[in-house]
Amino acid sequence: MTEPAPVLPETTVTTVHLSQVLRSPVVARSGQVIGRVDDLIVRLPGGDAYPPVSGVVVSMGGRRVYVSADDIAEFGVGRIVLSRNKVDLRGFERRDGxxxxxxxxxGHRLIDVAAxxxxxxxxxxxxxxxxxxxLVRLDTRRPARLFGLLKSTGGHAARDWKAFEPLIGHTDSITVRGLSGRVVGLKPAQLADLLEEADKREQGEILDRVHGDPELEADVFEELDPDEARRLLGERSDTEVAALLGRMRADDAADAIIDLRQSRRRRVLDLMPPGQRTKVITLMGFNPDSAGGLMNVDIVSCSPETTTAQALSSIAAATTMQPEALLKIHVLEESGRLAGVVSVITLLQTDAGTAVRELMDRDPVRVAASTDLTDIALLMADYNLYTVPVVDDNDRVLGVVTVDDVLEATIPEDWRRREPAPRPLREPEQRSAPGSATTPDGVTHP
Structure with missing residues (x-):
């Protein structure tokens, strides 16, 4: 027997909550209740538009059917009224996007892009x-009570939809939705933190987004907790791991290789680009907590006769190098021995034709490859250094240790698990819907 339609007062509604619509009766034009709202469908548009509701999933006697938004005459709190009496009874099938x-x-978490x-x-x-x-806003405050369906007993902590990036988990939708510039615009360390907090499904979607930018993907893996990086690399083929490690800094790639199962190390090394493989094998020969194990083998060098302009040009061309390693240029004799170092600031403040011989520190602080982490940290603190060259017994430069490498190695593991201090957030530009206003608390109200 057909369920009678509820009698509701005439109201003009400009804002509704999903919780007010779910399980509401769906009424045919004749007034008969034909089912109840199971879900609402939106399609994420291109550009900066809000997603429009494209249809409704209606539960009808154990069947889920699709009703287009074009067939809805009245949409509001308590019921949805159709403009026709018949609906397509074929079972609902989700379409890409x-x-x-x-x-x-x-049912899933989202990325708060600002935070x-x-x-x-x-x-x-x-x-x-x-x-x-x-779809304009999300309520992110946990309701006071939950009874089956989502029910909020208080106000709403509404924030603009555009402040978030959804992790929907529907594989076929990822390509349609495209690569979000907001996600790949996050810093590698922020993305690494997200991956460490995410569950396996969420990790998969975040990695799918990042994978579209190979250099960013390599930077993210450099920032990952070693245990998490080991687990994620363990899920990839040898070829994929070799390609990823080939784009990472050689010292980080060496650490990642050591963390692989011993049975995989040689296979992955053999698949890596020859130049990177040589660097990694060299670094693997040193104690990880020594200068040799911490150093970056890529440096910028010049001869004593090089002019300031030429030296700056060499630094500008080193686009693939770790920026911290470019703070000083190493001046080498013809034999390869370290003659001195000169800072980028000194070069910038000097006439372009001046030879670096006249500017360089002829007796820079340097360390042997066997120097331990504590001694390096003390030297950097005593001499206010951001980089320290690593040399062999003949004073030839092997690489450079940077301050960020020392900090990463010296920060206790339990400190990394601390909740980070709050930082000022800059929300994405808010675009309120017509007829709405944003209050000082950041909540948009109609």
Missing amino acids: EVLLRADIL AELIRAYDVELDHIGDAWV
Whole structure:
């Protein structure tokens, strides 16, 4: 027997919450209730637009069917009224690029881009703009009580949808949604933190986004906790691991190789680019906590007769090198012995035609490859150094240790697990829907 339609007062609604729509009756034009709302569908548009509601998933006697937004005459709190009496009874099949608000947004975490952290949405706000209902805001405050369906007993902590990046988990939708510039615009360390916090499914989608930028992917793996990097590399083929390590800094790649199962090390090394393989094998021969194990083997060098302009040009051309290793240029004699170092600041403040011989520190602090981490840290602190050259017994430069390498190696492991101090956040530009206003608390209200 057909369920009678509820009698509701006439109201004009400009904003509704998903929780107010789910399980609401779906009423045919004749007034008969034909089912209940199971989910709402949006499609993520290109550009900077808000996603419009494209349809409704209706539960009808154990069957889930699709109703297009074009067939909805009235959409609001408590019921949805159709403009026709018949619906297509074929079972609902998700199409590529479709986002289900209940299943995909409430059921999964999102990336808060400004804070670079994973959050959970507890409700979704939809505004009526023009002729369409659009996804405009998310409620990120946990409701006071949950009874099966999402029910909020208090106010709403609404934030602009554009502040978030969804992790929907639907593989076929990733390509359609495209690579988000907001995600790949995060710093490698922030992406590494997200990966360490994410579950396996969330990690997969974040990595899929990052994989589109191979250099960024390498930078992210350099920042990962060694145990997490080992696990993620263990899920990739030898060829994939070799390609990734080939783009990483040689010292980080050497650490990653050592962390691989012994049975894989030789196979991965053989697949790496020859130049990178040579550097990695060299670094693997040193104690990881020594200058040799910490150093970066790529340096910028010049002869004593090189002019300031030529030296700066060499630094500018070293686009693939670690920026911290470019703070000083190493001046080498013809034999390869270290003659001195000169800082980039000195070069910038000197006439372009001046030879570096006249500017260099002729007796720079240097360390042997066997120097331990503590001694390096003390030298850097005593002499206010950001880089220290590593030399062999004949004073030929083997590489350079940078201050960030020393900090990473000296920070206790339990410190890395501390909650980071709050930092000022700059939200993405807020674009409020017509007829709405943003209050000082950052909550947008109609």
